[in-house]
Amino acid sequence: MGHVPFHYRTLDELKAEAAVLSAFLPLSEDMGPLFEPLPLGDLSAPNRIAIQPMEGTDGLPDGTPGPLTVRRYHRFAMGGPGLIWFEAVATKPEVRASAHQLQLTEQNVGNYRRLLDEIREISMKACGSCPVIVMQATNSGRYSKPTGVPEPRIAYHCPPLEPEPLDDACVISDDEHKSFEDAYANAAKLAQLAGFDGLDVKACHRYLACELLSAYTRPGLYGGSYENRTRFLKNCYAAAAGAITANRFFLTSRLNVYDGFPYPYGFGVTEKSGLTPDLTEPIRLIHELREQYHIPLINITMGNPYKNPHVNRPYDHGAYIPDEHPLTGISRMMQGIRDITNACPDLPVLGSAFTYPRQFAGNLAAGMVQSKSCAMAGFGRMAFAYPSFIQDLRANGTLNPKQICVTCGGCAQLLRQGTPAGCVVRDREVYRL
Numbered sequence: 222m223g224h225v226p227f228h229y230r231t232l233d234e235l236k237a238e239a240a241v242l243s244a245f246l247p248l249s250e251d252m253g254p255l256f257e258p259l260p261l262g263d264l265s266a267p268n269r270i271a272i273q274p275m276e277g278t279d280g281l282p283d284g285t286p287g288p289l290t291v292r293r294y295h296r297f298a299m300g301g302p303g304l305i306w307f308e309a310v311a312t313k314p315e316v317r318a319s320a321h322q323l324q325l326t327e328q329n330v331g332n333y334r335r336l337l338d339e340i341r342e343i344s345m346k347a348c349g350s351c352p353v354i355v356m357q358a359t360n361s362g363r364y365s366k367p368t369g370v371p372e373p374r375i376a377y378h379c380p381p382l383e384p385e386p387l388d389d390a391c392v393i394s395d396d397e398h399k400s401f402e403d404a405y406a407n408a409a410k411l412a413q414l415a416g417f418d419g420l421d422v423k424a425c426h427r428y429l430a431c432e433l434l435s436a437y438t439r440p441g442l443y444g445g446s447y448e449n450r451t452r453f454l455k456n457c458y459a460a461a462a463g464a465i466t467a468n469r470f471f472l473t474s475r476l477n478v479y480d481g482f483p484y485p486y487g488f489g490v491t492e493k494s495g496l497t498p499d500l501t502e503p504i505r506l507i508h509e510l511r512e513q514y515h516i517p518l519i520n521i522t523m524g525n526p527y528k529n530p531h532v533n534r535p536y537d538h539g540a541y542i543p544d545e546h547p548l549t550g551i552s553r554m555m556q557g558i559r560d561i562t563n564a565c566p567d568l569p570v571l572g573s574a575f576t577y578p579r580q581f582a583g584n585l586a587a588g589m590v591q592s593k594s595c596a597m598a599g600f601g602r603m604a605f606a607y608p609s610f611i612q613d614l615r616a617n618g619t620l621n622p623k624q625i626c627v628t629c630g631g632c633a634q635l636l637r638q639g640t641p642a643g644c645v646v647r648d649r650e651v652y653r654l
């Protein structure tokens with residue numbers, strides 16, 4: 222079945238459509254499991270709902286959180302999430318995704334510290350709990366736009382992403398990787414000073430560390446074999462680990478276990494699997510990170526927000542109409558999350574892309590946690606539209622259809638324009654296209 226926009230009035234209608242599509246969509250009306258605490262290494266998340274990283278393109282020119290950044294995190298904190306996965310923060314100025322992407326520096330670390338204190342205080346006052354807070358450290362690689370115009374730095378030429386091949390000068394040399402890796406030591410040092418609980422060595426959505434995972438065609442130290450393709454990510458971990466001084470500070474990743482591109486241009490597929498995920502390598506990588514760096518959780522995602530956003534965040538409205546049913550997209554994501562959970566039973570898995578089922582999104586989150594398909598459910602667009610959704614789930618066991626995200630794509634469009642991103646439907650006094 223092709224693309225069919227959301228039209229379900231009841232949970233039973235949604236279940237019936239999922240059954241027709243043979244979609245894996247565990248749905249539960251019991252919200253209890255979402256409000257159980259979750260041990261994460263030496264820490265504990267007060268509940269099983271996370272805010273996924275949502276870049277707002279609203280930092281000041283030097284990377285300091287701007288007034289709208291502060292407003293977004295205050296709103297997230299009010300809902301009392303179990304974990305906030307703080308948005309992409311650039312590890313070097315030349316690999317910022319926009320002139321307004323956040324960047325943590327010696328000069329502005331105090332501003333971050335203040336914001337984190339406020340987040341914890343607001344959440345404590347509103348809900349009696351403090352979220353675990355992870356900083357996403359990024360190198361935008363192919364999507365670098367430090368002054369607002371593209372300055373791509375790529376792992377290899379990737380035809381699905383390059384209708385016109387980019388200049389060879391965009392390809393990062395083996396030697397250049399070293400300074401990009403070293404930047405993760407500084408990111409870890411500053412993240413600890415700011416008061417984050419952990420650092421995400423971001424490896425998703427085809428930003429640099431993610432793109433390298435599929436660099437089959439790249440010659441040299443960073444391409445070809447599994448060992449070479451994972452070298453950058455592991456070197457970034459080694460650099461960050463060497464800078465850890467704070468007790469209980471941890472490393473983790475938001476990891477694409479599937480990119481949605483065929484071999485030899487995507488991670489999580491094999492020569493023979495076509496576009497069907499094959500999670501053998503992602504599972505091997507997660508085991509290695511767990512063993513070597515004691516990651517206390519892993520955040521699983523898929524797809525590329527530029528080329529195949531329907532894989533990353535199934536939607537009703539976007540730049541193109543996908544040729545798959547949105548519930549099939551959700552099912553691919555939920556199956557991937559479940560398969561990683563089953564393969565790594567001792568490691569808490571945070572799942573992505575829970576927003577699409579609208580007023581039934583809480584039922585999917587509860588169903589996934591209750592069926593032990595993931596340990597924690599992460600919401601992106603819903604948090605922009607309806608920041609108090611966690612309070613409503615806790616208090617009423619349901620979401621208000623008048624406040625939910627309608628997956629219109631407006632927030633992503635604002636992000637692509639390089640203007641502050643937020644909900645153009647539910648928060649339209651602030652955000653307009």
Ligand SMILES: Cc1cc2nc3c(=O)[nH]c(=O)nc-3n(C[C@H](O)[C@H](O)[C@H](O)COP(=O)(O)O)c2cc1C
Pocket residue numbers: 273274275276277308309357425426475522533534535573574575576577599600601602603632633636642
């Ligand atoms: C405006 C916008 C900004 C985003 N920023 C980030 C980011 O900084 N880091 C990241 O890993 N993912 C980012 N994402 C992806 C989301 O975290 C999430 O994976 C995606 O929206 C799917 O989840 P959802 O269905 O709950 O929205 C962003 C998505 C949008 C729409």
